[in-house]
Amino acid sequence: xxxxxxxxxxxxxxxxxxxxxxxxxxxxxxxxxxxxxxxxxxxxxxxxxxxxxxxxxxxxxxxxxxxxxxxxxxxxxxxxxxxxxxxxxxxxxxxxxxxxxxxxxxxxxxxxxxxxxxxxxxxxxxxxxxxxxxxxxxxxxxxxxxxxxxxxxxxxxxxxxxxxxxxxxxxxxxxxxxxxxxxxxxxxxxxxxxxxxxxxxxxxxxxxxxxxxxxxxxxxxxxxxxxxxxxxxxxxxxxxxxxxxxxxxxxxxxxxxxxxxxxxxxxxxxxxxxxxxxxxxxxxxxxxxxxxxxxxxxxxxx
Numbered sequence: 330x331x332x333x334x335x336x337x338x339x340x341x342x343x344x345x346x347x348x349x350x351x352x353x354x355x356x357x358x359x360x361x362x363x364x365x366x367x368x369x370x371x372x373x374x375x376x377x378x379x380x381x382x383x384x385x386x387x388x389x390x391x392x393x394x395x396x397x398x399x400x401x402x403x404x405x406x407x408x409x410x411x412x413x414x415x416x417x418x419x420x421x422x423x424x425x426x427x428x429x430x431x432x433x434x435x436x437x438x439x440x441x442x443x444x445x446x447x448x449x450x451x452x453x454x455x456x457x458x459x460x461x462x463x464x465x466x467x468x469x470x471x472x473x474x475x476x477x478x479x480x481x482x483x484x485x486x487x488x489x490x491x492x493x494x495x496x497x498x499x500x501x502x503x504x505x506x507x508x509x510x511x512x513x514x515x516x517x518x519x520x521x522x523x524x525x526x527x528x529x530x531x532x533x534x535x536x537x538x539x540x541x542x543x544x545x546x547x548x549x550x551x552x553x554x555x556x557x558x559x560x561x562x563x564x565x566x567x568x569x570x571x572x573x574x575x576x577x578x579x580x581x582x583x584x585x586x587x588x589x590x591x592x593x594x595x596x597x598x599x600x601x602x603x604x605x606x607x608x609x610x611x612x613x614x615x616x617x618x619x620x621x622x623x624x625x626x627x628x629x630x631x
Contacts, residue, residue, distance in 0.1 A: 330357060330358050330460050330461065330482055330534075331357070331534070331630050331631060332355055332356075332357045332461075332480060332534060332536045332557075332630065332631050333355070333356040333357070333628065333629075333630045334353060334354070334355055334356075334536075334557075334559070334627075334628065334629045334630070334631075335353070335354040335356075335377045335379055335626065335627075335628050336353055336598065336623045336624065336625060336626065336627045336628075336629075337349065337352035337353060337354055337370055337373035337374060337377060337379075337625065337626070338350045338351045338352040338353075338365075338367045338369065338370060338373055338625060339351070339598045339599070339600055339623045339624060339625050339627075340367075340395075340599070340600060340601075340602070341395075341561075341563050341577075341599050341600060341601040341602070342393075342395045343601075343602065344367075344368070344369070345602045347624070347625065348600060348602075348624075348625055349367060349368075349369045349370070349372075349373050349625055350367025350368045350369060350370070350395050350396070350398070350399065351365045351367045351395060351396050351540065351598070351599060352364070352365050352366050352367050352370040352373060352399065353365065353538065353559065353598075354374070354377070354379055355480065355536070355538075356379075357460070357461050357480065358458055358460035358461055359460075360385050360386070360458060361379075361383050361384050361385055361386075362385060362386045362387075362388060362463075362480075363384055363386070363387045363388070364387075364388045364390065364478065364538055364540075365388070365389060365390055365396040365397065365540060366387060366389070366396070366397055366398075366399040366400050366403060367395050367396055367397070367398060367399050368395070368398040368399050368402075369399060369402075370399035370402075370403055371399060371402050371403045371406050373625065373626070374403075376626060377626045377628075381403075381406060381407060381410060381412070382412075382414070383414055384407075384414065384416055385414070385415075385416070385417065386416070386417045386418075386419065386456070387400075387416060387417070387418045387419070388419050388420070388463075388465075388476075388478055388538075389418065389419065389420035389421075389424045389425075389428075389476075390420075390468070390475055390476060390477070390478075390538075390539075390540030390541065391420075391421065391424055391468075391470055391473040391474065391475035391476070391540060391541060392420070392421075392423055392424040392426075392427040392473055392474065393473065393541065396540060396541075397424075397427070397428070397431075400428065400431060401431065401435055404432075404441070404442050404443055404445075405442060407442070407443045408442035408443055412443055412444075413444060414443075414444065415444045415445070415446065416443060416444065416445050416446075417445075417446050417447075417448055418445065418446070418447050418448070419448050419449075419450055419455060419456075419465075420447075420449070420450060420474075420476070421449065421450055421473075421474030421475065421476055422449045422450075422474060423473070423474035424473075424474055425447045425449055428447060429447070450465050450476050451465075452465060452466050452467055453465070459483075460482065461480055461481060461482045461483075461533075461534075462480070462481055462482075462483070463478060463479065463480050463481075464478070464479040464481070464551075465477065465478050465479070466479070466548075466551045468539060468540070468541075468542045468548070469542060469543050469544050469546075469576075470540070470541045470542050470543050470576050471541075471543065471575075471576035473541075475540065475541065475542070477537065477538060477539040477540070477542070477548070477551060478537070478538045478539075479535065479536070479537050479551055479555075480535075480536040480537075480538070481533055481534065481535045481536070482533035482534045482535075483533050484530040484531060484532055484533050485530070485531055485533065486508075486527040486528055486529065486530050486531070487508075487527070487528050487531065488504060488507060488508060488526055488527060488528070489526055489527070489528050492525060492526040493526055496515075496519070496521055496525070496526065497515060497517075497519075498513070498515065498521060498526065506523075507521065507523045507526055507527065508523070508527075509523075510523045511523060532554075534556050534631050535554060535555045535556050535557075536555065536556065536557050536559075536631060537551060537552050537555040537557070537558045537559070537560075537592075538559045538560075539552075539558070539559065539560040539561065540561060540599070541561055541563075541576065541577060541599060542560070542561065542576075542577075542578060543572075543573065543576035543577060543578070544578075545578065545582055545583070545585070545586040548586060548590075549586065549589060549590045552586060552587070552590040552592060553590045553591060553592075554590070554591050554592070555590070555592045555593065556592075556593045556594065556631045557592075557593065557594045557595075557596065557629065557631050558586075558587055558590075558592045558594070558595050558596070559596045559598060559623070560578070560583050560586070560595070560596075560597065560598070561577060561578055561583070561597070561598060561599035562578055562579065562580040562582075562583045562597035562598070562599065562600070562609055562613065563575070563577035563578065563579075563599050563600070563601050564577055564578070564579045564580075564601065564604075565579055565580060565581075565604055565608060565609065565612055566579045566580070566581040566582075566612060569582075577599070579612070580597060580609045580610075580612040580613040581612050581613065581615070581616055583595065583597055583613065584612070584613040584614070584615070584616035584617035584620055585616045585617070587616075587617040587620070588616050588617045592617070593619065594619050594620075594621070594631075595613065595617050595619060595620040595621070596620075596621055596622075596623050596629065597609060597610075597613060597620065597621070597622050597623065598622075598623040600622060600623070606622045609622055610622050
């Protein structure tokens with residue numbers, strides 16, 4: 330199974346002609362998960378070819394408006410399309426309170442324009458689909474109730490072709506039984522146990538998504554070993570004091586986190602128009618060479 334990411338919006342608080350407000354679509358195992366929903370997200374879904382169908386979950390990193398003002402427009406469009414798909418919104422309790430007040434102001438107390446459920450986050454696992462799991466962890470960003478997310482596939486054991494051949498196990502559904510840990514009986518009466526033909530466990534895929542954060546302290550344990558880390562880089566190190574004042578990271582801080590956490594690839598987002606992409610990328614690559622700057626509608630697969 331793979332994680333397919335479409336970067337719908339990659340700007341910092343103020344959008345630009347090239348960058349929309351923050352939003353990221355993750356597709357995995359038949360599930361379509363939206364992380365944040367900045368203003369204009371619904372149009373970005375169309376521009377990226379993803380469309381509106383089967384949006385299963387919305388994960389909100391925090392309640393700052395640049396990350397969630399696209400909710401009313403998206404919900405209105407889903408209502409007009411008469412969508413009956415249930416959308417589950419996950420966020421910290423303070424974040425969901427903002428969603429509730431937003432819905433009440435537009436559609437009335439306790440009402441929503443689409444089938445909707447709100448589920449408050451607490452640190453740990455909150456979703457398990459067998460093919461992959463989602464855990465959340467708290468993130469420090471000013472005075473917000475903020476969360477980051479870990480999407481991970483479980484370890485897998487693959488069949489060893491040479492063992493299958495030597496034992497005479499034919500191709501077909503019978504091999505699925507072995508992959509799932511069950512014994513089989515061959516046509517000649519021989520019993521083959523899964524342990525006889527399975528290789529050692531191989532680590533699953535790990536995707537970590539962090540929105541706005543003022544510090545990398547305590548993040549390494551969650552980021553460690555990620556195949557891909559998506560995280561903000563709103564400032565350059567020369568403006569580190571300003572970054573602290575506004576509760577954001579520099580590109581150097583984000584890259585240092587990746588380097589110390591054995592991350593395979595780093596993607597920087599929440600990009601400010603005050604800098605050229607080349608400056609941000611150069612600063613990040615000094616600490617972590619496998620870095621890139623996300624652009625709107627970029628697609629990555631892990």
